[in-house]
Amino acid sequence: MKRSRYVVKVKSEENHILYNIRTGRGLKYSKSIKVWDHPSLQSYLVKNKFLIQDNEREDEEVLENYKMKRMQNRTLHLIILPHENCNFRCVYCYEKFERNKMLPEVEQGLKKYIAQELASGRYKHFTVSWFGGEPLLGIDVMERLSAFIIQQCEKYDVHYSAGITTNGYLITKKNLEKLDKMKVYNYQVTIDGVKEVHDQQRIQKDGSGTYDTILKNLITMKNSNKKFRVLLRMNVSPDNYQEVEAHIKKMEDTFEKDSRFELYFHNIGHWGGENDDHVEICKENMMVKLLQQSSQKKIPTMSAKALIKPDNVCYAADPKSFVIGTDGTVYKCTVALYDERNQVGQLTEAGNINLDQSKFALWVDQGIADKRCGSCYLAPSCHGDSCPLIRMQTGSQPCPDFKNDMSKLVEILDIQGHRFDEVKLKQEVTSDA
Numbered sequence: 415m416k417r418s419r420y421v422v423k424v425k426s427e428e429n430h431i432l433y434n435i436r437t438g439r440g441l442k443y444s445k446s447i448k449v450w451d452h453p454s455l456q457s458y459l460v461k462n463k464f465l466i467q468d469n470e471r472e473d474e475e476v477l478e479n480y481k482m483k484r485m486q487n488r489t490l491h492l493i494i495l496p497h498e499n500c501n502f503r504c505v506y507c508y509e510k511f512e513r514n515k516m517l518p519e520v521e522q523g524l525k526k527y528i529a530q531e532l533a534s535g536r537y538k539h540f541t542v543s544w545f546g547g548e549p550l551l552g553i554d555v556m557e558r559l560s561a562f563i564i565q566q567c568e569k570y571d572v573h574y575s576a577g578i579t580t581n582g583y584l585i586t587k588k589n590l591e592k593l594d595k596m597k598v599y600n601y602q603v604t605i606d607g608v609k610e611v612h613d614q615q616r617i618q619k620d621g622s623g624t625y626d627t628i629l630k631n632l633i634t635m636k637n638s639n640k641k642f643r644v645l646l647r648m649n650v651s652p653d654n655y656q657e658v659e660a661h662i663k664k665m666e667d668t669f670e671k672d673s674r675f676e677l678y679f680h681n682i683g684h685w686g687g688e689n690d691d692h693v694e695i696c697k698e699n700m701m702v703k704l705l706q707q708s709s710q711k712k713i714p715t716m717s718a719k720a721l722i723k724p725d726n727v728c729y730a731a732d733p734k735s736f737v738i739g740t741d742g743t744v745y746k747c748t749v750a751l752y753d754e755r756n757q758v759g760q761l762t763e764a765g766n767i768n769l770d771q772s773k774f775a776l777w778v779d780q781g782i783a784d785k786r787c788g789s790c791y792l793a794p795s796c797h798g799d800s801c802p803l804i805r806m807q808t809g810s811q812p813c814p815d816f817k818n819d820m821s822k823l824v825e826i827l828d829i830q831g832h833r834f835d836e837v838k839l840k841q842e843v844t845s846d847a
């Protein structure tokens with residue numbers, strides 16, 4: 415027997431943790447236990463793939479399982495852009511704002527497409543991510559489509575879930591009610607630090623600040639008894655890094671550890687577009703560092719599991735995921751909207767998606783074909799598909815920027831109170847001793 419290459423080991427003063435990237439399971443145990451040699455643990459370690467046979471080709475199994483899961487995937491995912499314009503002009507934004515609200519014929523075509531897909535019986539789950547521009551500028555489109563989708567999902571017994579990426583400016587009390595009716599329970603809202611810093615980066619068309627209104631709206635959400643989860647994203651750059659601590663404190667005071675609000679940090683990147691030349695980016699990856707800091711303070715933060723779980727690939731690599739533009743253009747990625755390779759098809763008024771198969775293949779086939787990814791210890795999570803766009807742009811593996819921070823991420827999981835397999839095994843060990 416040998417140890418799987420996908421196992422990460424973390425040592426602390428009292429305990430050790432083994433985390434298996436392939437299965438997403440972790441084992442926490444006292445450092446006095448020699449876990450690899452302990453007879454009562456052997457079957458657990460083998461069953462959960464911590465230990466494998468000497469001749470086992472786990473890389474091949476991982477690849478085959480991934481291919482199989484993709485084939486058997488019964489979730490349809492649509493990222494719908496109800497509006498492609500925005501009330502903001504953030505300094506790092508890559509969008510051109512050339513289009514506005516979704517055209518009525520596209521809305522009709524989309525309804526027909528959804529009805530046909532759900533009627534096919536191929537899906538158990540349907541997930542919609544509302545995106546833009548600013549999606550809430552097209553809230554009437556969202557309402558009509560949501561009512562239709564909810565009714566269709568009920569008809570065909572398909573589980574429905576929805577989320578929204580919004581700048582937060584239009585989440586008024588009235589819109590919150592509407593969103594609740596639309597079953598939109600997952601939000602991502604960006605606050606780029608304290609007011610002075612945020613208001614330099616996330617500005618309205620006329621250049622004025624947006625912080626006060628966003629915060630007021632989030633407090634309205636907090637004071638409601640609705641069920642939702644808000645990921646409060648902070649884009650970190652050298653310009654706002656100094657203010658991160660003050661921002662975390664402000665979020666802590668405002669949301670008082672309400673677990674519906676989670677902090678999340680993202681390094682600002684060069685995401686394409688004319689703003690790239692004057693956007694500075696951090697040399698160090700701040701995401702892991704800040705996730706650790708806020709988790710240590712017991713502030714609700716995005717779970718580290720979201721980063722290191724099995725099959726954590728980009729939606730653009732998922733053959734059952736499409737982005738639907740306001741003019742019916744079908745994309746795979748929400749970032750490269752102006753890259754022709756990303757304009758993979760067209761939705762017709764009759765409800766069909768005419769796909770350009772060769773462009774489509776660029777997004778979904780390259781990770782599994784990359785032999786170099788096969789031998790990587792992160793393959794069961796990334797599969798070479800963490801960002802097909804980077805792969806296309808650079809011609810090399812799009813390794814996630816936390817690839818070398820796996821031990822730290824497992825430590826953060828522990829700090830966040832993740833339940834590892836431990837009690838049951840401790841009992842086994844105790845009774846065995």
Ligand code: SF4
Binds near residue numbers: 746748750800804
């Ligand atoms: S392909 Fe890359 S840039 Fe596009 S959505 Fe996926 S992760 Fe983002």
Ligand code: SF4
Binds near residue numbers: 788814817
């Ligand atoms: S892209 Fe990088 S991290 Fe992902 S599987 Fe390939 S080599 Fe590993």
